[in-house]
Amino acid sequence: MNEPTLKSNQHLGVSLKVHGLHKSFNGQEVLKGVDVEVRPSEIFVIMGPSGSGKSVLLRHMIGLEEPNAGEVLVEDKSILTPETMEDYRLAMVFQSGGLLNSLTVGENLGLYLTEHRLKPPGEVMRIVAEKLEAVGLKGQEDKLPSELSGGMRKRAAIARALVIEPQLILYDEPTSELDPLSAVVIAEEIVKLNERIQVTSVIVSHDREFAFGVADRMAVIFDGRILAVGTPEEVRSNPDKTIQEFLNVDFHLQKAKSDSKSK
Amino acid sequence: MFQNIGELILLFWRTVQSLPLSWRQRHKIFDQFFEIGNASLLMVCVLSFFIGGVLALLTGPVLVQRGLANSVGGLVGISMCKELAPVMMSILIAGRIGSSMTAEIGSMRVYEEIDALRTMNINPIHYLVLPRLVAIAVALPLLVIFSILVGWGGGALVAATNHQIAVSFQSFFSNLREVVAVKDVANGLFKSFVYALVIGVVSCHQGLQTIGGPRGIGRSVTKSVVNCIVAIVILDYFLTRLLLAMFP
Ligand SMILES: Nc1ncnc2c1ncn2[C@@H]1O[C@H](COP(=O)(O)OP(=O)(O)OP(=O)(O)O)[C@@H](O)[C@H]1O
Ligand SMILES: [Mg+2]
Numbered sequence: 001m002n003e004p005t006l007k008s009n010q011h012l013g014v015s016l017k018v019h020g021l022h023k024s025f026n027g028q029e030v031l032k033g034v035d036v037e038v039r040p041s042e043i044f045v046i047m048g049p050s051g052s053g054k055s056v057l058l059r060h061m062i063g064l065e066e067p068n069a070g071e072v073l074v075e076d077k078s079i080l081t082p083e084t085m086e087d088y089r090l091a092m093v094f095q096s097g098g099l100l101n102s103l104t105v106g107e108n109l110g111l112y113l114t115e116h117r118l119k120p121p122g123e124v125m126r127i128v129a130e131k132l133e134a135v136g137l138k139g140q141e142d143k144l145p146s147e148l149s150g151g152m153r154k155r156a157a158i159a160r161a162l163v164i165e166p167q168l169i170l171y172d173e174p175t176s177e178l179d180p181l182s183a184v185v186i187a188e189e190i191v192k193l194n195e196r197i198q199v200t201s202v203i204v205s206h207d208r209e210f211a212f213g214v215a216d217r218m219a220v221i222f223d224g225r226i227l228a229v230g231t232p233e234e235v236r237s238n239p240d241k242t243i244q245e246f247l248n249v250d251f252h253l254q255k256a257k258s259d260s261k262s263k
Numbered sequence: 264m265f266q267n268i269g270e271l272i273l274l275f276w277r278t279v280q281s282l283p284l285s286w287r288q289r290h291k292i293f294d295q296f297f298e299i300g301n302a303s304l305l306m307v308c309v310l311s312f313f314i315g316g317v318l319a320l321l322t323g324p325v326l327v328q329r330g331l332a333n334s335v336g337g338l339v340g341i342s343m344c345k346e347l348a349p350v351m352m353s354i355l356i357a358g359r360i361g362s363s364m365t366a367e368i369g370s371m372r373v374y375e376e377i378d379a380l381r382t383m384n385i386n387p388i389h390y391l392v393l394p395r396l397v398a399i400a401v402a403l404p405l406l407v408i409f410s411i412l413v414g415w416g417g418g419a420l421v422a423a424t425n426h427q428i429a430v431s432f433q434s435f436f437s438n439l440r441e442v443v444a445v446k447d448v449a450n451g452l453f454k455s456f457v458y459a460l461v462i463g464v465v466s467c468h469q470g471l472q473t474i475g476g477p478r479g480i481g482r483s484v485t486k487s488v489v490n491c492i493v494a495i496v497i498l499d500y501f502l503t504r505l506l507l508a509m510f511p
Contacts, residue, residue, distance in 0.1 A: 062382050085384045098379035100371070112383045115390070164383065 013041035013200035014075045014088055014167045021060060021070035023053075030056050032224035033070070041198040043191070045211045048221035049246065054204040055095055057221065058170050061202060062092050074168065088168065091161035095172040097153040099145040099160070105132070106141030109160045131159040136185055150177040158186060162193060169193075171203045175210050183207070187214050208247060212236070220246065274388070274471075275464045278396050281389050288394045295398035303359050303406060307352060311410040314347055315339060315417030323421070323428035335428060336435035337442030339418035344443060344451045348410040350499055353458035356403055357491035361466035364395055365487040368470025369480040377471070387471065396463035403459035404452045411448065415439065450506055457502060458495050465491050 016038040023031040030053045038044045048054050059065045060072055063079040072079040074088055092098075099108045107114075109131060110124040119127065125141075132138055135155040145153055154177050161169055174190065175183040187210055194201050205211050211218060212232045219229045220243050228238045236247065285292065318339045326335055368391055371377050377387050415436075422430040469487035473479050 059378075064378050064381060090382060090384075092379070092382040094375050094379060096375055098375045100376050100379070101374070102367070111385070115383070115385050 012167065013198045015040045015073075016061060016168060016200060016202065017073040017076070018057075018061065019070050019073070021057070021072070022068045023056060023060065023065065024068055030224055031060070031067070034221070034224070034226055036219060036226060036229070038200055038202055039217075040200055041194070042216040043194055043201045043203065043214050045203045045205060045215040045218040046221055047204075047206055047208070047211055047218060047246070049206070052221050053224045054221060055172055058092070058172050058202065058204055062090055062168075062170055089164055089166040090168045090170075091164045091166040092170040093154075093157045093161050093172060093174055095176070097145070097157040099153055099157055101145050103145075104141060105137070105143050105145065105148070105156050108145065108156065109141075109163050111160070112164045127163055128159075131162045132156070134162065134189055135159045136182065151179070151182060154178065155182065155186065158189065162189070165197055166199055167197075168200045169202070171201065171205075173205055174203060175205060175207045183210060190214060222246075271464050271468055274392065274468050275460070277388050278392050278464070281386075281393050282397075284389050284393060285397055288389065288397075291390075291394035292397050295394050296402055299356070299360050299398060299402040300406075302363075303356060304409070306355060306359065307406050307410050308413050310351065310355060311343075311348060311413040312417035314351060315343055315414030315419075316421040318342060318347070318414075319418040319421040319428065320425060323425060323430070327428055327430075332428070332430050333434060333438050334442075335422050335430050336419070336438035339422075339435075340415060340439035340443040341447060343414040343418065344411045344448045346451070346499075346503070348407050348414055349451045349455040349458065350495065352407050352410045353403065353455055353462065353495050354492055356399070356406070356459070357462045357466075357495065358488055360399060361462045361491050362484050362488050364463070364466040365470040365473075365484045366480055368467055369473035369483045372471060372473045373476060373480060392463075392467045392471075395467055396460065399463045400456060400459045403462070404455050407452055407455040408448075411451065446510060450510065453506070454499070454502055457498070461494050461498065462491050465494065 016036075018034055018036040021031050021034040022029070034053075034057060036044075036046075046054055046057065056065065060067055061079070063072070063085065066080065074084050074090075077084045077087075079085075099105070100111070103111070106125070106128050109128040113119045113124045113127070114121070128141060129138075132140060135158055137152060137155055137159065140148070140152070140156070145156070148156065154174065158171070158174060161171075171190070174186055178186060190201060190203070191214055193199055203211070203214065215232050217229065217231055218235050220227045220235060220238075222242055227240055228235050228243055230238070235243070238244070319335060322338050323335050326332060326338070368377075371391070377391075380387050380390060419432050419435045422428045422435050423432055466487045469483050469490070473483040475482075
């Protein structure tokens with residue numbers, strides 16, 4: 001395994017640029033020309049309805065998918081060259097967690113450090129315990145991922161990304177499956193990490209409150225296209241009808257129910 | 264099919280290139296090694312015992328009728344170590360170990376675990392394929408040594424106890440020692456080493472190729488076992504010819 005050759009700027013966020021990204025799966029076009037620029041050290045939130053291509057976009061951003069056209073640049077170097085993966089610490093929190101099921105939670109968290117031999121075992125254990133505590137999973141090192149609830153798995157996955165102390169971190173729906181209280185804890189952790197090591201954070205979410213709470217800037221994606229980019233205020237005041245509808249819909253079921261009863 | 268063979272060779276080559284990392288992955292190699300031994304040692308012994316037994320049972324009476332009672336040991340000895348032990352054990356291991364390698368790697372693929380490794384800049388070939396390939400390449404020849412010895416024992420027992428054959432242990436093994444040379448055993452071990460590489464590469468490759476959910480994993484496992492067995496049987500013919508030509 002190649003050691004990431006870390007330079008003195010290891011704790012500084014990197015810039016991320018996406019140019020003209022197109023991607024089709026079996027003839028179905030999922031990304032239809034996406035352009036995004038994420039500035040170093042900012043928290044950038046991508047919102048959009050289910051199936052609009054958010055996860056696919058995120059997978060391109062860390063080089064898991066090859067686009068049909070367009071490119072993804074980290075500090076102006078293509079993500080698809082192996083050197084980029086070695087020069088920068090990157091991390092991703094998968095929508096389903098992506099923990100290795102055959103390893104314990106503790107081993108999962110320490111995986112990056114042990115595989116790249118960045119820290120001695122005792123030190124790894126200390127860091128793992130610390131990050132687990134930060135996400136509210138104190139003392140769960142020896143459990144297997146299958147012994148955790150969905151929300152706990154998600155938090156463990158976030159802790160695994162925290163251990164890496166990355167320069168770019170991608171979160172896919174970090175607060176889905178979490179109760180409101182844990183969601184706030186995770187949001188605080190995300191912001192804290194961003195302040196402490198200036199990591200560039202890209203977050204996919206359809207949790208509006210969370211998104212507007214943490215974002216420095218945000219983008220709204222609909223059906224494989226970016227409809228709006230800007231600060232939360234700019235996006236909120238965007239006159240586009242689809243965006244307004246997406247940002248303001250609410251549950252009206254209770255009303256509909258009582259309406260139908262009164263008939 | 265040819266694209267598949269190309270991919271297999273590429274995967275094998277990449278794994279060979281990462282061999283210097285074996286020392287680092289030694290814990291994983293040991294784990295895999297013991298898992299293989301645990302899962303198959305008993306089965307290897309039972310199977311080999313009966314294979315040796317049936318060999319003696321079928322050939323013994325015919326040889327005895329023709330006054331060749333003395334050559335039962337040699338016949339069982341040679342067939343066991345040059346052909347039956349390596350091929351049968353490889354097929355057994357393809358079914359027992361190859362399948363579980365494919366299932367494990369396949370489910371890691373399906374549940375985004377391999378993607379997670381890649382985002383951490385951990386090469387799945389170094390992390391998953393290398394330990395498995397090294398472990399099976401060492402374990403299978405060792406299992407074949409067991410198989411040969413137990414098979415000989417089974418043959419000798421049947422030869423001694425079956426009243427149509429009635430060849431004593433002593434004459435069975437003295438004939439066996441006359442006929443079987445060390446190079447014959449080495450021949451069988453070499454074959455099994457090659458088949459071990461085939462099983463390891465095919466199973467891991469099929470696992471990494473898995474798409475779809477649980478059903479995709481099932482499909483991959485079936486495919487990998489069938490491909491391994493077909494490859495072993497076909498390769499066996501050509502390898503045997505080659506070895507016969509090189510060491511007549
Ligand atoms: N590997 C794949 N093969 C084929 N189609 C895919 C693949 N990955 C994604 N898609 C398709 O791409 C589209 C967008 O999927 P994506 O997972 O990006 O949605 P999403 O915006 O993340 O939705 P959600 O909010 O529900 O997670 C979907 O229509 C999906 O069917
Ligand atoms: Mg998604």
